[in-house]
Each structure stands twice: as structure tokens, then as C-alpha cells.
Amino acid sequence: MERLAIKAEKSQKTEEAKIKKSIQQGNNDGARIYAENSIRKKNEALNYHRMASRLDAVSQRVQTALTMKSATKSMTTAVRGMNAALESMDLQKITAIMDKFESQFEDLDVQTRVMDSSMAGMNALSTPEDQVDMLINKVADQHGLELSHELDASAVGSAMPSLSSEEDAKLMEKLKELRNLDE
Template sequence: MGSAGKLMNQIMDLKFTSKALQRQARKCEKEEKSEKLKVKKAIEKGNMDGARIYAENSIRKRNEQLNYLRLSSRLDAVVARLDTQAKMQAVGKSMGNIVKSLNTTLATGNLQKMSETMDNFEKQFVNMEVQAEFMESSMAGSTSLSTPEADVSSLMQEVADDYGLEVSVGLPQAAAHVVSGKEKDKVDEDDLSRRLAELKARG
């Protein structure tokens, strides 16, 4: 009976984690709108390089929001399966460590890491021969730091059109910024990899 109670507590933890992911998604949505407003102000001032940077930020925040929602949805699917299995008392003890792991990775805000932990959850169910369909992980691709140039120009034009601003965003001088932006992204990715390696070493 004690272990069943413990499992129900773990399921509650997962439900809280899912709600936390949804809160993160709402936060990203607010930040996306804030960056969009900065695009408008920059275009009004004729600062096209600045507008481009804000547009990149806005798109990145939109992608983050979708990733948090996707992860929350995956977690809800796992919780529903766990609920069913708990009632049938068919869940092994190995879930506890993964619950802790997911809560730890949530604290870091690292979407890639959270997705990997979700993969572990889903593998546990496969190991227990629970036939369930889970969403495929698309985190690795969608958390990329680089933003497609066409998306950036498209968002800038969309903002300009929304506010009736007369501007053409396909400006050639923006090319110089694109190169420096990609170099910065490379540094960001290297820094992320280094921190991940440190985390693994500590763990």
C-alpha cells in the first residue's frame, strides 16, 4: 500500500511539472509579443538591423513556446498512462528516479535535456510492454539557436504591415549582420554543449 501511495505522489509531481511547462509557454508567448513590439519601434526609427535582431528573438520565443507546449502534452500523455497503470498496480519502482530527473531538468530550463528525460519515460513504458502511442521527439531540431533568414524577413514585413509602416525588409545591407549572428549562434551552441558536458560530469 505504501508504494502505491508513493507512486500517486510521483504522479502528482508530474502533473505539477506539466503545469509548470505550460506556465513557461505562457511566459514565452508574452516575450514573443514584447519582441514583436520592439520590431515595430525599430522599423519606425529606420533601424533595420535592430528590427532583424528583435524579429529573430520573437521567432525563437515562439519556437520555445511550442516546445514547452509539446513537452507538456507528452507529459500529460505519460501521466494518463501512469494513472491507469497505478490503478492496475503494474508500474515498477524505476519511475521515481526519472520523476526526480525530470524535475531537475525542468529547473535548468533546458528543453533538449527535458526531451531526453521524456524519452526515458517512454522507454520505461515500452519496457513494461505498455502499448501506447507517444509523440515523436522533435526537440533536437526545433531548439536550434539559428533562425531562418526568410522567417525573420517575413516576420518584420508582417509587423510593418500590421502597423501600416511603409518599409521593405529585404534590404541587402542586412547580410553583414546575418554572418555575425550565425557566428554568435555558434558560440552559444558551443557554450551550451560545454555546460551540458559539465552537468553530465557532475551527475
């Protein structure tokens, strides 16, 4: 599963390179298609990672069950040994058996913590439609490319940070000054 995830991530990078090439050629429809493919590959990689995580969790559960079975057998043996040691009142045997018993419980705790942490790492992720436009803008910005005006202006605007009215006023004032300098 991890290999398939890596393969999907490589395909995602290839699609992003195709976005750049399409933007350079002025082919916005092609860029949109490649962006959709890139997002699809990204989701595919995430799904492979999610499935690998689930398989690891199942594996840990099976391992825990096997360990519990083994620990139960060991505890049974330890209880029998404790009974025999108590009958003979050999303190060294009692101490050795109790130490073994405690170490088995510690091992079981560690395995349970590992399983819990792997289960906590799983999460769901969904991708909204506006990611296509944002990805196209990102690729264009990274490579210093200009987009044609065919893209949805609202998607471009949504990627911009919002400014306060005071900052907006200052920027408008600077723009007016720059225009006056050009004239």
C-alpha cells in the same frame, strides 16, 4: 511548463512590438535582431508546450498502470466471487459481479483513449531562416509601415502570392494606364 510557455509567448509579443518600433525608426538591423528574438521565444513556447504534453503523456501512462493494477485486483476478486456465485448458482450475484466487471473494463477503455489522444497531439516543428524576414514584413504590413530597401528583396518576394501570366499581364496593363494618367 504551461506557465513558462505563456511567459515565452508574452515575450514574443513584446519583441514583435519592438520590431514595429525599430521599423518606424528606420533601424532595420534592430528589427532583424528583434525578429530573431521573437522567433526564438516562439520556439521556446512551443518547446514548453511540447514538454508539458510529454509530461501529461507520462502521467497518463503511470495512471493507466495504476488503474491496470487496480483492475487486476478487482478482476481477481470478481473471479473469486463468480466461483462462489456459480457454486451457489445465485443468478443475481452472478449478474451483479458481471456488471461490475464490465464497467471496470469500460473505465479502462476510456482512460486508454485519453492517453492515446494526448500522445497523438504531440508533434515536432522547426522554423526556417526565412521566417525572420517574413515576420518583419508581417509586422510592417499590420501597422502600415514602409521598410527601407536594406531587407533582402527575395524574402519580400517570397511572401507575395504568385500570379498567373494572364493576371500578371493585366496588372502590367493597369500600371501602364496609371502611369499615363500621371503624365
